[in-house]
Amino acid sequence: MPVRVRVPTPLRKFTQGADEVSAQGANVKAIVEDLEKHFPGIKERLCDETGRIRRFVNVYVNGDDIRFLQNLETSLKE
DSSP states (O other), X not given: OEEEEEOOGGGTTTTTTOSEEEEEOSBHHHXXXXXXXXXXXXXXXXXXXXXXXXXXXXXXXXXXXXXXXXXXXXXXXX
């Protein structure tokens, strides 16, 4: 299922300057993996060495912060 991912300015160097990209996945973790596949190096900026989203990175799904949902396991819909 494709979802729209908005890319903040500091990460646009990985997306060739695109402010929005499409990614495939049923949850946030799958989206991060798909982003890494298409934009190598972006996962390292988003996730720490344990694979968790870095503390200073904010990820939202439809306006809701995933830290208050199910973190990387937060489900996505089209």
